[in-house]
Amino acid sequence: MMHPYELRLSHFQAMVIFALVISIAFGFLSRRGAYKRAKYILWSFILFLLIGVGIGWAMYPFSR
Amino acid sequence: MPDEVPVAETTNAVPLPQAVSTYPEPTQDRHRRDALALTIAAAAWFLPGLGHALLKMWGRALVCFSAVALLVILGAGMRGxxxxxNGEDAFAKLGYVADLGAGSFYFVAKALEPTGPDVSHANGDYGTRLLATAGVLNMLAALHAYEVARARKA
Known part of the structure; x- marks a missing residue:
């Protein structure tokens, strides 16, 4: 039975939420100014996703 | 010697402003600043964002609090x-250190998981990672607040 509070996220959803939250936190901690922060957050978010998907595909041949 | 002239008349040097003075900071002030920085770091660890709030960095405080809170709520919701x-191996002990990094949110996460973790599915495993990330992120934010309080960072 599923707990009333229990969340079920797909792999991709979990990765996107993780990447977004961490990118925003890193952007605010490491940069000053709205433009620099936005640029850093966007780049970091895109790289998180690309590298995550890339590692996923790199592991694909060994998954079976 | 007749050729000798006063130094003040021969130099164009401008006196150094106070801000870039090369004189060392008095020891008492340095100790006070170190103590304040440690207090701010402890506050930042205990309640995410509090360290930056004490330094009047409102945006960073809000983001730190929200990011750690969201990660803890998601991680606990996914039953991480x-x-x-009482960790059995080194990984469990490291996991405890990472989770404890979230400060008071460690106990919030415990309260949000009355039925305990369920790592039999990938979902629970992701939740474990999110909870550890919340702790490590909060430790990083506390370190940042400490460095700012010691005037090493902007």
Whole structure:
């Protein structure tokens, strides 16, 4: 039975939420100014996703 | 010697402003600043964002609090493993250190998981990672607040 509070996220959803939250936190901690922060957050978010998907595909041949 | 002239008349040097003075900071002030920085770091660890709030960095404070809170709520909601002090192996002990990094949110996560973790599915495993990330992120934010308080960072 599923707990009333229990969340079920797909792999991709979990990765996107993780990447977004961490990118925003890193952007605010490491940069000053709205433009620099936005640029850093966007780049970091895109790289998180690309590298995550890339590692996923790199592991694909060994998954079976 | 007749050729000798006063130094003040021969130099164009401008006196150094106070801000870039090369004189060392008095020891008492340095100790006071170190103590304040440690207090701010402890506050930042205990309640995510509090360290930056004490330094009047409102945006960073809000983001730190929200990011750690969101990660803890998601991690606990996905029934991730919250490690306890009695870890059996090195990984469990490291996991406990990472989880404890979230400060008071460690106990919030425990309260949000009344039925305990469920890592039999990938979902629970992701939750474990999110909880550890919340702790490590909060430790990073506390370190940042400490460095700012010691005037090493902007």
């Amino acid at each position: 493993n919250i490690f306890s002090r």
